[in-house]
Amino acid sequence: MNRRAARWLAACVPFGLVMAMLAQALSAAAAGTPGPRVRPAAAPPSPSRLASPAAVLPRGWRSSRDREVTVAADAAGLHVLVADEAAGYAWRTVATLGVPGVDTTEWVGQACVTASGTRAVVVYAPRQITNMGAAQGTAALAAVVDLGSGTVTPVAGGFSIAYFSPGCGTGEQTVLSQGGWGEARPGSLDATRLVLIDARTGKTVYAVTERGQVTSPVPYRGQIAAAYGPGLVTIGAGGRVRTLTRTRGAAFRLAPDSAGGLGYQVMAGGQVQVRRYAAGRDQLVGTAPAGSVDLAQVSGHVWVTGPHASGLGRLPAGWRAANVPVLSQVSTGGTLVVTSVASARPQGRGPQAAPGSPWPVQIGAQVISTGKHVAFTVPTGLP
8 A cells, every 4th residue: 555545544533433323323323223322411500599508608508598589570470489508598488468369560668587597477558558658557467487387377457568577587487467546445446466485386475455546666685675765665565665765766677686785767857876675774785876776676676777787786685787788688698798689570481371270589699708799590399
């Protein structure tokens, strides 16, 4: 064989092998026998959980008990969403609260988490209630949601859609509010009814009605603490009102702490004071521009959130600060904070969502210890 023929044979052998393999595969397919195995492409990570938890979370995240809880609303109901750090904050819908047959464009409501981190108490209503005057204070529904099993325990009675209801504390009790306008006789719409419930059973511990407006009620040392009249008060099972401390302005955002104290805020001109009452003493924790800080009671712990949170100075023992947007939702163990929740009807080409069907939710969050921002896209339908 001359050199030209050898070069021609060397160039043709790979091509011949390829053709032989192709013929073999075609023959096998025609005979119904399997051809060469092809490894399937790996499925992309779900956008409803962290793609690389170890890259953004603190060490030990796999054994963490931290849990984040939020709610999202659409025409299908108010969805209670939960994500556990040990699962890479994989979001899931544990319950959807609503009433079948109620025609509304959206349900509204809010929730608080008990100290154990195992239950959420939720107040919810059709969106129309916000434009119905008196109904806004008396027509909302309430329920306790087991965050593990998704079991929903309804709580009897109509309640208020208000920023402070429900109010959780350092245990498994919660306060729900009803009514509260002006000055009138107890039992009318111009009085406030407070219901202390045991979230473990959904049963009422006691209920009281007070003349006028009582706001920001929370469980506190076996009673109800609230902003009422010129200061902070406790209200016992028999309706006895005892003043804890007087304030120069209306108190709001009450937050009991694990040391027996009671945090709260008071407006002072263009500033907001963060204060703490404990053992007969009322002290100023710090002052910040109005709207720049907020107090939150999260699973038995007090958090100061907002862009000026760390600027308040030294906080009481057990309190923590996070420089995140005001009204952010801190997780039960303080690892993650939800900074935004937005439901959106599916858009674009392809199948459109049927009327009344759940909408996906965009969740923005931040890892507190590292400051890293993360985002999730979460389907809200139950499995």
